[in-house]
Amino acid sequence: MTNTNHSTERQPTRGVSRRGLLLGAGGVVGGGLVGAAAGYSVASTAAPAAPGDLQQPVDVSPGVANTQVTVSHPYGTDTIAFYGPRQAGVDTPQQAHAIYIGLNLKDDTDADRLSSMMRLLTDDAARLTQGRGALADLDEELAAAPARLTVTFGFGSEVFDRTRPELKPAWLKPLPTYGIDQLDPAYTGGDVVIQIQGDDPLSVAHARRMLLKDARAFATVAWVQSGFTHARASRPDNTTMRNLFGQIDGTGNPEPGSERAERIIWGVGQGDGGGTKNLQPWIDNGTSMVIRRIAMNVDEWDELDRPAQEGVVGRTLGSGAPLTGEHEHDAPDFEALGPSGFPVISDISHIRRARSDDPDEAMFRRSFNYDEQPAASGDTLHGQTGVSQSGLIFVAFQCDVEQQYTPIQDRLAETDHLNLWTIPIGSAVFAVPPGCQPDGYIGEALFA
Amino acid sequence: MTNTNHSTERQPTRGVSRRGLLLGAGGVVGGGLVGAAAGYSVASTAAPAAPGDLQQPVDVSPGVANTQVTVSHPYGTDTIAFYGPRQAGVDTPQQAHAIYIGLNLKDDTDADRLSSMMRLLTDDAARLTQGRGALADLDEELAAAPARLTVTFGFGSEVFDRTRPELKPAWLKPLPTYGIDQLDPAYTGGDVVIQIQGDDPLSVAHARRMLLKDARAFATVAWVQSGFTHARASRPDNTTMRNLFGQIDGTGNPEPGSERAERIIWGVGQGDGGGTKNLQPWIDNGTSMVIRRIAMNVDEWDELDRPAQEGVVGRTLGSGAPLTGEHEHDAPDFEALGPSGFPVISDISHIRRARSDDPDEAMFRRSFNYDEQPAASGDTLHGQTGVSQSGLIFVAFQCDVEQQYTPIQDRLAETDHLNLWTIPIGSAVFAVPPGCQPDGYIGEALFA
Incomplete structure (x- = not known):
C-alpha cells in the first residue's frame, strides 16, 4: 500500500518516478501519487483480490504543476483519511458526486441513543471511506472502490437541545426569511445532516444505503438531495465547476490551506x-x-x-x-x-x-x-x-x-x-x- | 486535433509514443489514443480556448492489453461518432451515466411534424455528441466536454401508426403481462425514447435539456429515468458493472463486434x-x-x-x-x-x-x-x-x-x-x- 502525506504547501508533486511506481507496486493499482490540500492525506489502497475488479496494473500521470491533486488511474482505490482534527469533505478537493441527507431525530432518541447513533455512523464512515465494508455489510465489493469518498456530519439545533444546549452556537438557527425564498419543507431544516461525497456514484450510493440503514433506528429521513459536478478526470483537476446555467461557479473561493x-x-x-x-x-x-x-x-x-x-x-x-x-x-x-x-x-x-x-x-x-x-x-x-x-x-x-x-x-x-x-x-x-x-x-x- | 479510427479488431493500442503525443500536440489535450469496439470511432477533439477549461496539457496512458478503450486524460473531449450505418449507444463501450426519456407525441404531431422533430433532434444529437452546442445553445461551454456522449433514438408503435404502419415490426408492442410485474405508468410505455449516455453527468444533463427543449413543441414527457454505473477511469475500462445488490451484471454479454x-x-x-x-x-x-x-x-x-x-x-x-x-x-x-x-x-x-x-x-x-x-x-x-x-x-x-x-x-x-x-x-x-x-x-x- 502506498500512502503519502503532503504538507499544506502548494507545490507540484514531483519526485516520484513513474518507473518506480510501475515497477515497485507489483500488481497493485498504480496510485498514491496524490497530494491533497489542507492537510488531508489521499492514499490509494491495494487492489482487492476479485478478478475483473481493480487489479489491472496501469500507468499513472507524473503530476502536473499547479494541480493540487494528481490522478492515479484507475482512481477507484484512492482514499481520503477519515480520522483527524477536522472532518474531511469540507475543504477537501471537491469530488464529482454528492448526496446530502437531512435526518429528523425520533422522539425517543435521547442523548444516550444519539451518542450510540454517532458512534455507529462514525464507524461506518471510517470504514466506507477507506474502502472497507460497513459492519454487517454483505456487499463489501460495493465499498472496495471508495474513489475519494468522504462522509461529513453536521448537527442542527435539536442535537444541542438534547445534549449540551450551552454549547449551541448563537448562529445555529434558520436563516432570516427572505422575500425571494419559496422554501419547500422537502428540502428545509433537519436535525442532523450527512454529507456523502465521492468520485464514483456507485460508492456514494452504497454509502448512503449503509448509513441510512444504521440511522433508521434513531432518526427518520427529512430529505435527500443528490448532486454532481463534472466527472473526475474529465477535466484537469483544478477546473472550477460549471453550474447548469453554464457559469463557472466558485471562483472566489479562498485556497484551501491558505x-x-x-x-x-x-x-x-x-x-x-x-x-x-x-x-x-x-x-x-x-x-x-x-x-x-x-x-x-x-x-x-x-x-x-x-x-x-x-x-x-x-x-x-x-x-x-x-x-x-x-x-x-x-x-x-x-x-x-x-x-x-x-x-x-x-x-x-x-x-x-x-x-x-x-x-x-x-x-x-x-x-x-x-x-x-x-x-x-x-x-x-x-x-x-x-x-x-x-x-x-x-x-x-x-x-x-x-x-x-x-x-x-x-x-x-x-x-x-x-x-x-x-x-x-x-x-x-x-x-x-x-x-x-x-x-x-x-x-x-x-x-x- | 487528433482523430484516430481503429478497426473493429481487438488489439492492444500500442505504437503511439507518449513523447509524440505530449510533444506533438502542442497544447492540445492529450487524447485520440482511443480504440472502440464495433466500428465506432472515438476521437478526442482539441481543447477550447477558454482558460481554466480543458487546456492543460496532460499525460496519457500508453494503452493496456485486453482493454478495448484506453484512457485519455482528461477524457472530457473524447467523442463517439454520431453518423454511421448504425446508431451509437447500443454496442458502444458502456458509459458511466445515462438518462432515458420517454416521450408521448402530441395529437397534432402528424408525419410531417414528426419528420421535423426527428430532423431537429438528429441535428442536436450530432452536434452535442461532437462537443458543439446545439442550435441556439447559448451555453456551449456545457457542450464542450461530451465525454463519449451518445444519443440514441427509438420508436414506439405510435410512430409507425402515424407514418408507415406497414413497416411496424410484429414485436413492437408491450411485453406480455407477467404476474411479477407491478408496472407504474410513470415508467411504462411511450411513443419515442431518447437514450442519452456519457461519462460526464454535466454533459448528459445538458444534452437532456437541449433535446427536451426542442422536443417540447411535438411531444410531452411521459417519463424520465436516470442511471449510473461506476465512474469512468475509476476501474479498468473493461470492468463489468455491479448493480446495487453488489452483483456483477452483464457478464454473459456477447462481445461487441463479434x-x-x-x-x-x-x-x-x-x-x-x-x-x-x-x-x-x-x-x-x-x-x-x-x-x-x-x-x-x-x-x-x-x-x-x-x-x-x-x-x-x-x-x-x-x-x-x-x-x-x-x-x-x-x-x-x-x-x-x-x-x-x-x-x-x-x-x-x-x-x-x-x-x-x-x-x-x-x-x-x-x-x-x-x-x-x-x-x-x-x-x-x-x-x-x-x-x-x-x-x-x-x-x-x-x-x-x-x-x-x-x-x-x-x-x-x-x-x-x-x-x-x-x-x-x-x-x-x-x-x-x-x-x-x-x-x-x-x-x-x-x-x-
Missing part, C-alpha cells in the same frame, strides 16, 4: 484581534454548513442572449473572467466604465452584489448541480416546466453564519439581477463538529 | 438459414430496445447471508464467477453436484433460469443502476421503505423481441429465485432505427 481559508472556514486567527471583528470560533476545528437549494429556471435563462447572461452575472461565460478582466481569477474592477459611461460590471450584477468590503464577510463554497426528473408536462414546479427541474445545491462553509454568511445573503436577497432566474426552495443550517481519532467519534464533545 | 453480437443485436446472419430460426431483421442496421425498471429491495436482500445471496444468483459476489467456476467468464456447470447431492447451481437460481439452450434466445444487456430519493419515512414504495428507492434500469437490445427476449423473460417470470427481492415497475419496448449520414436524419425511412 491563511485566508483557515480564517474563513475554521476561524483560525479570528478572536485574536487580527481581523475587523472579534469572531469566536464556536469550537476549534469545527465550522458551519449552510445548504441552500436553488431552483434555476433554465428555460427562461435560455431566452436571454449571451451578453445579457454575462451582464447578469458580471462574468464571461467562456472563461469565467470578470467583464473587466481576461482570466477567471482576475480581480473585478467595479469602477471601470463602458463606452456609454455606465459601469462595465453592473451594480446589480451577481458578482457585484456578492462582493463585500469586509474581508470577514466571506464563505467557502462547495456546490453541486442537481437535475431531477422534470415535472409532468404542463405542470409548473418551482417556476420550472416539464423540460427541467434543475438547479444548484449551494453549500457554504464558514466559521460563523451570522457574521460571515448572512450579510452576503441579505445583500443578494435585496438586489441581485440573477434572482430573476433563480428561486431558493430549500434552506438548512448545521454546525459541523471537529473530526475525531480512532478511539473517538464525531460529536463526542456533546456527550462529555 | 459474430455472435452481430447476429443477436443486429440480426446479421439471421434470415440466412444459418440459425435455428429464420428470424428476419425488421430493418438492416436496426434493432430493438427493451427497458425494464426493476426495483430492488436492498433492505430485505441485506437480511440474507452471503452464501444465500450467492445461491440466489448462482454466482459468487466477489468475482462474479459461477458457483462452479473460478472466474467471471467461466461457463457455468449446471450438472455439477454438491456434497449433499444437490446441484451446486440451483435450478431456480437466476443464472440457471436465464440460460437458454437456444443460442438465438439471447440479448445484449446494457443496464444502469438507479438510486432515487427514498420514499418518506414509514411509507413503502414498490416494496421499499424509507431507506432506499434503488434498482436497475435493465436495458436489452436484440434484433427480435419475441424470438430472443420474451422466452427468457417468460422463464424468469415463471421461476427465478431473485424475484423474491425484485419487482419490475416499468416496461417499454422500442424499435431502434438505423443510423444516418450527415445529409439524413434518424428515422428517415419512415418518411420516405
Whole structure:
C-alpha cells in the first residue's frame, strides 16, 4: 500500500518516478501519487483480490504543476483519511458526486441513543471511506472502490437541545426569511445532516444505503438531495465547476490551506484581534454548513442572449473572467466604465452584489448541480416546466453564519439581477463538529 | 486535433509514443489514443480556448492489453461518432451515466411534424455528441466536454401508426403481462425514447435539456429515468458493472463486434438459414430496445447471508464467477453436484433460469443502476421503505423481441429465485432505427 502525506504547501508533486511506481507496486493499482490540500492525506489502497475488479496494473500521470491533486488511474482505490482534527469533505478537493441527507431525530432518541447513533455512523464512515465494508455489510465489493469518498456530519439545533444546549452556537438557527425564498419543507431544516461525497456514484450510493440503514433506528429521513459536478478526470483537476446555467461557479473561493481559508472556514486567527471583528470560533476545528437549494429556471435563462447572461452575472461565460478582466481569477474592477459611461460590471450584477468590503464577510463554497426528473408536462414546479427541474445545491462553509454568511445573503436577497432566474426552495443550517481519532467519534464533545 | 479510427479488431493500442503525443500536440489535450469496439470511432477533439477549461496539457496512458478503450486524460473531449450505418449507444463501450426519456407525441404531431422533430433532434444529437452546442445553445461551454456522449433514438408503435404502419415490426408492442410485474405508468410505455449516455453527468444533463427543449413543441414527457454505473477511469475500462445488490451484471454479454453480437443485436446472419430460426431483421442496421425498471429491495436482500445471496444468483459476489467456476467468464456447470447431492447451481437460481439452450434466445444487456430519493419515512414504495428507492434500469437490445427476449423473460417470470427481492415497475419496448449520414436524419425511412 502506498500512502503519502503532503504538507499544506502548494507545490507540484514531483519526485516520484513513474518507473518506480510501475515497477515497485507489483500488481497493485498504480496510485498514491496524490497530494491533497489542507492537510488531508489521499492514499490509494491495494487492489482487492476479485478478478475483473481493480487489479489491472496501469500507468499513472507524473503530476502536473499547479494541480493540487494528481490522478492515479484507475482512481477507484484512492482514499481520503477519515480520522483527524477536522472532518474531511469540507475543504477537501471537491469530488464529482454528492448526496446530502437531512435526518429528523425520533422522539425517543435521547442523548444516550444519539451518542450510540454517532458512534455507529462514525464507524461506518471510517470504514466506507477507506474502502472497507460497513459492519454487517454483505456487499463489501460495493465499498472496495471508495474513489475519494468522504462522509461529513453536521448537527442542527435539536442535537444541542438534547445534549449540551450551552454549547449551541448563537448562529445555529434558520436563516432570516427572505422575500425571494419559496422554501419547500422537502428540502428545509433537519436535525442532523450527512454529507456523502465521492468520485464514483456507485460508492456514494452504497454509502448512503449503509448509513441510512444504521440511522433508521434513531432518526427518520427529512430529505435527500443528490448532486454532481463534472466527472473526475474529465477535466484537469483544478477546473472550477460549471453550474447548469453554464457559469463557472466558485471562483472566489479562498485556497484551501491558505491563511485566508483557515480564517474563513475554521476561524483560525479570528478572536485574536487580527481581523475587523472579534469572531469566536464556536469550537476549534469545527465550522458551519449552510445548504441552500436553488431552483434555476433554465428555460427562461435560455431566452436571454449571451451578453445579457454575462451582464447578469458580471462574468464571461467562456472563461469565467470578470467583464473587466481576461482570466477567471482576475480581480473585478467595479469602477471601470463602458463606452456609454455606465459601469462595465453592473451594480446589480451577481458578482457585484456578492462582493463585500469586509474581508470577514466571506464563505467557502462547495456546490453541486442537481437535475431531477422534470415535472409532468404542463405542470409548473418551482417556476420550472416539464423540460427541467434543475438547479444548484449551494453549500457554504464558514466559521460563523451570522457574521460571515448572512450579510452576503441579505445583500443578494435585496438586489441581485440573477434572482430573476433563480428561486431558493430549500434552506438548512448545521454546525459541523471537529473530526475525531480512532478511539473517538464525531460529536463526542456533546456527550462529555 | 487528433482523430484516430481503429478497426473493429481487438488489439492492444500500442505504437503511439507518449513523447509524440505530449510533444506533438502542442497544447492540445492529450487524447485520440482511443480504440472502440464495433466500428465506432472515438476521437478526442482539441481543447477550447477558454482558460481554466480543458487546456492543460496532460499525460496519457500508453494503452493496456485486453482493454478495448484506453484512457485519455482528461477524457472530457473524447467523442463517439454520431453518423454511421448504425446508431451509437447500443454496442458502444458502456458509459458511466445515462438518462432515458420517454416521450408521448402530441395529437397534432402528424408525419410531417414528426419528420421535423426527428430532423431537429438528429441535428442536436450530432452536434452535442461532437462537443458543439446545439442550435441556439447559448451555453456551449456545457457542450464542450461530451465525454463519449451518445444519443440514441427509438420508436414506439405510435410512430409507425402515424407514418408507415406497414413497416411496424410484429414485436413492437408491450411485453406480455407477467404476474411479477407491478408496472407504474410513470415508467411504462411511450411513443419515442431518447437514450442519452456519457461519462460526464454535466454533459448528459445538458444534452437532456437541449433535446427536451426542442422536443417540447411535438411531444410531452411521459417519463424520465436516470442511471449510473461506476465512474469512468475509476476501474479498468473493461470492468463489468455491479448493480446495487453488489452483483456483477452483464457478464454473459456477447462481445461487441463479434459474430455472435452481430447476429443477436443486429440480426446479421439471421434470415440466412444459418440459425435455428429464420428470424428476419425488421430493418438492416436496426434493432430493438427493451427497458425494464426493476426495483430492488436492498433492505430485505441485506437480511440474507452471503452464501444465500450467492445461491440466489448462482454466482459468487466477489468475482462474479459461477458457483462452479473460478472466474467471471467461466461457463457455468449446471450438472455439477454438491456434497449433499444437490446441484451446486440451483435450478431456480437466476443464472440457471436465464440460460437458454437456444443460442438465438439471447440479448445484449446494457443496464444502469438507479438510486432515487427514498420514499418518506414509514411509507413503502414498490416494496421499499424509507431507506432506499434503488434498482436497475435493465436495458436489452436484440434484433427480435419475441424470438430472443420474451422466452427468457417468460422463464424468469415463471421461476427465478431473485424475484423474491425484485419487482419490475416499468416496461417499454422500442424499435431502434438505423443510423444516418450527415445529409439524413434518424428515422428517415419512415418518411420516405
